[in-house]
Amino acid sequence: MTEFEPQILAFACHYCAYAAADLTGSMRLQYPTNVKIIKLPCTGKLDVLYVLRAFERGADGAFVAG
Amino acid sequence: MNYVKDLLDQIGLGGERLEMYFLSSAEGARFAEIATEMTERIRELGPNPLRK
Amino acid sequence: MIIGEQKPLDEIKEIIADYQNLLILGCGTCVTVCFAGGEKEVGILASTLRMATRLEGQNPALSEDCPELCRRVEGVAEGKEFMEATVQRQCEYEYNEEVVDLVREADAVLSLACGIGVQTMNEQFPETITLPGLNTSFLGQPTEQGVWDERCQACGNCTLDKTAGICPIARCSKSLLNGPCGGSRNGQCEIDPEIDCAWQLIYDRLRALGKLELMTEIQPARDWSTSRDGGPRKIVREDLRL
Numbered sequence: 158m159t160e161f162e163p164q165i166l167a168f169a170c171h172y173c174a175y176a177a178a179d180l181t182g183s184m185r186l187q188y189p190t191n192v193k194i195i196k197l198p199c200t201g202k203l204d205v206l207y208v209l210r211a212f213e214r215g216a217d218g219a220f221v222a223g
Numbered sequence: 224m225n226y227v228k229d230l231l232d233q234i235g236l237g238g239e240r241l242e243m244y245f246l247s248s249a250e251g252a253r254f255a256e257i258a259t260e261m262t263e264r265i266r267e268l269g270p271n272p273l274r275k
Numbered sequence: 276m277i278i279g280e281q282k283p284l285d286e287i288k289e290i291i292a293d294y295q296n297l298l299i300l301g302c303g304t305c306v307t308v309c310f311a312g313g314e315k316e317v318g319i320l321a322s323t324l325r326m327a328t329r330l331e332g333q334n335p336a337l338s339e340d341c342p343e344l345c346r347r348v349e350g351v352a353e354g355k356e357f358m359e360a361t362v363q364r365q366c367e368y369e370y371n372e373e374v375v376d377l378v379r380e381a382d383a384v385l386s387l388a389c390g391i392g393v394q395t396m397n398e399q400f401p402e403t404i405t406l407p408g409l410n411t412s413f414l415g416q417p418t419e420q421g422v423w424d425e426r427c428q429a430c431g432n433c434t435l436d437k438t439a440g441i442c443p444i445a446r447c448s449k450s451l452l453n454g455p456c457g458g459s460r461n462g463q464c465e466i467d468p469e470i471d472c473a474w475q476l477i478y479d480r481l482r483a484l485g486k487l488e489l490m491t492e493i494q495p496a497r498d499w500s501t502s503r504d505g506g507p508r509k510i511v512r513e514d515l516r517l
Contacts, residue, residue: 163265164274167258173248180251188258191265206315208227209322212236215274218265220242221224222257230319233284234327273329 163217165192168207170200174222199223240268276416277305277389278423279312279409284323290406291324291385298381299324299408300374300396301361302388309423312387312409314361320387320408321357328355365392368399378403414445431501431508437489439480446473452494 169175175196181188197203200223211219228238242261246253282290291297299321307313360377362370365388371378378384378396384405386393396405413425428445434452435442444450448466454474458465462475481487501508 161266161270163262163270165258165261165265174244174246174254176248177246177250177254180248181254182251184251186252186255188255189262191262192258204315205227206318206322208241209230209319209326212231212240212271213273213322213326215271217271217274218240218261218268220244220257220261222244222246222254230284230323234323235330236326273326 163191165218166211166216167192167194168197168203168221169194170223171196171198276308278309278412278415279306279389280412281311281409287408294383296356296382298358298377298384300384300386302365302392303361303363306388317359317361317387321359325357366395371399438477441473441477443473
């Protein structure tokens with residue numbers, strides 16, 4: 158069996174964490190490809206349902222960053 | 224966040240699959256750190272049993 | 276408004292155990308405003324139940340010992356389906372008409388409305404059982420974000436004019452009409468020091484309004500037949516009937 162590669166969602170605020178993630182790229186820093194970023198206009202836009210739907214549809218993990 | 228973690232615990236998926244981080248737009252290195260941290264944590268927890 | 280609170284997940288799972296195809300039906304009035312049974316809560320509960328039943332169907336112990344049985348168990352649990360809908364007001368037939376097709380498709384309805392909504396659904400759709408997903412708590416008011424307090428007991432005979440707009444029936448632990456009692460301590464109730472003494476509040480407000488003389492007026496023993504003592508109540512307005 159191949160090694161388990163988790164699928165992780167990052168709910169990121171456009172103004173802080175998304176910009177930070179952008180900077181990660183500009184700085185040529187490496188981070189695991191397991192993390193897929195979803196941009197939110199603000200973490201206040203996050204809804205309980207977004208997180209539940211993510212897990213319901215098979216996401217292995219999720220984090221909110223703002 | 225605690226509400227959802229509690230829900231995930233209650234249904235047996237585990238609240239530790241979800242986390243909240245605070246960081247500013249200048250913290251590019253911190254984002255990479257968080258991404259690595261989460262990937263490792265989830266790798267240990269194993270796949271989401273709901274995944275088909 | 277009517278304040279409700281969602282039942283614990285384990286109790287809900289037990290309530291719906293015998294049914295495969297469920298309609299989770301929210302109500303867009305009181306229970307939406309108190310974050311207990313509106314469209315959003317319907318979505319969250321449906322998603323949670325979908326995950327919970329799927330997780331329970333996959334019993335790892337069974338899959339190793341007896342793959343066949345496991346598949347069967349999985350089939351049952353995974354076969355559970357949850358439809359979602361919310362009507363404007365579940366206590367009126369007209370609004371529930373909108374979901375008649377979904378009700379026919381379901382083995383049972385899990386209602387997130389108050390007890391009135393649940394009973395309306397059962398009356399309106401006698402061939403389908405409607406089950407309660409909420410506990411109907413009381414008639415109250417949001418006093419701060421995330422906090423609700425009881426304000427009215429629907430006694431059917433309002434006395435707020437004599438008590439400075441503060442209800443002694445709903446807010447005094449003993450429903451005294453001639454208060455306060457000897458258990459009023461520093462403005463708090465002897466039943467629970469977290470509760471404000473309603474008669475202290477009434478006194479303070481009457482004094483502020485310059486109407487303290489209302490305190491000395493003795494309220495005679497009351498006719499409680501307009502309250503629950505007279506059995507289930509009913510209002511008929513001949514002028515409105517068709």
